[in-house]
Amino acid sequence: MAQKQPRRLRSSTVALGGMGVLAAALTSCGSDPDRRCVDRDSYDVVNGYRIVSDSNCKPGGSGSAGSSGSSGKSRKGSHGTGTSSGRPDPAWYYDADVDGRYADFGTFSRSEAVDRDGFGCSGSGSGGG
DSSP: OOOOOOOOOOHHHHHHHHHHHHHHHHHHSSOOOOEEEEEEEEEETTTEEEEOOGGGSOTTSSOOTTOOOOOSBOOTTSSOOOOOOSSOOEEEEESOEEETTEEESOBSOHHHHSOOOSTTOOSSSSSOO
């Protein structure tokens, strides 16, 4: 009986597979989380935070001038006063469930929203620790 030789992969198959692995590594590290500019004072128990224009939030992504950038996933009723002063209190709200003009179940902390456990990433994101 003749022995079966192992099947050789074509170079195009190897190249395509390698590209897929590279793409997965690049997209899982360093990509910005989904964010929406919301009015922190507009929280509604049923809908969540009202989404406002991105121009209301500071560029760069850490929040607004008057916000403290509280961390943790918000749950209905845990942030915002529901009061309306006429002016929005804008802040970036990350990884939220968006429904129309409202966002809920996200976080105001960008670092918490960034997933550091993806393929090829360090677990802590601290660069050595």
